Amino acid sequence: MADTTQTDAVGSENHAPRKASWRSIGPGIVVAATGVGAGDLVATLLAGSKFGYTLLWAAVIGCLVKISLAEAAGRWHLATGRTLFDGWHSLGSWTTVYFAGYVVVWGFVYGAAAMSSSALPLAALFPGTMDLKLWAVLCGLAGLVFVWFNRYAVFEKVMTVLVGVMFLVTVYLAIRVTPRLDAAFAGLAPVLPDGSLVYTLGLIGGVGGTITLAAYGYWVNAKGWTNTSWMKVMRLDNRVAYFTTGIFVVAMLIVGAELLHSSGVALAKGDKGLLDLSAVLEEHYGRATAKLFLVGFFATSFTSLIGVWHGVSLMFADFAAKFRPSLVPAGTNPARSLPFRVYLLWLTFPPISLLFLDQPFGLIVVYGVIGALFMPFLALTLLWLLNSSRTPAQWRNGLLSNAMLGAAGLLFVVLCVQQLWELLR
Template sequence: MTATPDSPPRRQTAAPFHAPATRRGRLTVLGPGLVLAAASVGAGDMVTSLAGAAGYGMALMWAILVGVVMKYALTEAVGRLYLATGHTVIASLRSAGRWLPYAFFVFVLVIGLLYGAALSSVASLALSTLFPALPLRPVAVVIALVSAGLVYVGRYALFERVMSGFMLAKFLGMVVLAVATLVTMDDPSAVVTSLRPRLPEGDMITVLALVGGVGGTAGVASYSYWVREKRWQHRSWLPVMRADAGVSYAVTFLFVVCTSIVGTGLLYGTGRTITGNDGLAALAEPLGADLGSVARVLFLGTFFLVTLSALVGGFNALCYLLSDSLRTLRGVPDADAERHMGQRSRPFRAFVLYCAVTSVAVTFMGRPVRLVLTYAAVGSLILPLLSGALLVLLNRRGVEKPYRNKLLSNVLLSGSFVLFGVLAVVQLKETLGGL
């Protein structure tokens, strides 16, 4: 690729190795997609899918599918941008707008302030529901510190193996629960009959929440770092990266389908609903009554793994984004990037400690409402900014044709920009109303 005035020069590195030529060889090197799925599928996905199933059965699966397609388009564009330029997402964003790295640094810093406390508290809630004798806050602190420790000491290869294990365990757990729900339902055909697509009148917020709630935020933006760790740098890796991202969202979609089946079987038509993480933990009791104590334990164990994997993956993603934002703002060249943003670098580890310390502090502060509202509002701004920047960066003439946006990519990224922009406006209105 030739450099243009509005795009950074391509990174100069050792000659990249090519992707395996055979399908089996390509399957063996997949990995960042499973990391993304494990990091992105969290308690929020379970809450939104169960809440949608409680009110509408399987009728809103179309909204979940739309969300998966849009998140895939964003993730594929992030990976394609890295393969096209050799630059991380933050370094590339600077060429779209010099203020963007500053914005991302501030946004992610605020998210990191509360992310660990929020997710460790949810994971602790699952464990304390399973073992009532466990104290909620001390356990939350231990979970946050252990999660930060895994990110602090581990190299990417270990991190990928751990995250893949998390994804496999929680996926299998939810599949078993979905099958058990179907087997014990009085009328399993209700799952199929409720599949008829619906557009709820006066409840568009539920639809938007389902579309926007599938998958993650920081994980999507961080996908290029995990691709970078795999040393996918040559054009031959483009189909591998697309398959890797496709596997990520196929697993995510199947997980949410299974969750929706459980919600349809246990909640649809009963008048019961899910109103948050507390309601998610409370669902274990009726689930145990309907399916037995083993199913109750399996549900709470899956709930715990879902949250723990999102916590570990989120810490890793946030620290990559923070250390890379700082590197970009300081003007550190790509040739020296590893020392300033790699998992073994001082800035990365310093931000891991930041996430750990703030998790402990905010947990014992009781997570003030004002901070939580600020965190939610700031997080909602990342995806529309990312969508808009990718539309600009991947349509430039300096980008080689194999990497440049095609019509479908532009349509999906434009739709993502509009959809996530609307969701951000809704979130900001709710935040301002709550302050």
């Protein structure tokens, strides 16, 4: 897989830069939609409910951090003609050991979480029709069938439609609760109220921050962008996507600040907190608004599910190809390869067992540890790769990129320590 991409990139290196067009936007929307899940909605709502608009600045900084990380991943793919896993592999065998453990354990637990998250709004929209666990199984199977049989172009279009639903619903809710613009602008000033540090770090580091940031370069290649002539297009795509995410996050924080903070309503932690919000919306604005929110909730959760099913399976196919190139023959579509489909099945069927059993404590601890380590791993390895001779001199990091990736790495190390401390407690 990597060798084919490299040939395309080197052979096309002298192509003139492509014109950055709005019609070209796609992979950025996919990565942003996949990274923002129901858990991010709850985190943003809780921050708004506890501190009003005070932490709005943290949400904005969080989007800038994600822009820098996704841009770095995309730049590596386009500038070198090599995949991100190929870059990690060049840093030593320790990266392979970590990634192998990560995709196996993380995929097992995440599969169950993604299915449950997608099932919650469906069970609320159609009460009494089916058990929540069966809704979850159907969501997982639907994601499997959709990704298995559709090519990237169809996948991107469906993701874009679902993002549009998410966007319209959240912006509508933000307008409906009548935001106080003076308070919102005041929230752009960096302030840390007492007890807000964890929420601040979560807003900066958590919204849209998952392994799917690493998958961005793979979606860039799947789009057909394979060399530096696409660099301007990729950067526009990335910025527009995370600008959209920024509006999405700000809208949810407004809902938390206006609807929950002012009335002192508390939400449950986790995805079920969104069901609490649905009940609050129905009480204040009627059943239609509550149902509309549940549709947006489903769009948010299901984009994360099918995004991971597609993007992380691409990464696993690349991982497998490093050890058995015959598994992904040169010139073939990795999304039609055996490793891609094996990982799709891994994300779907083994996690179903977790839906019907109490999740083993030991597994959850391992999942939490390797998950907490991934974002520091991504930020710091990108910093390493893009400042080394592995990257052509023209496309290595400048001062701004180094500052952003360095700050992201430091932030994620702090978040990692905080999450590990919570696990140990």
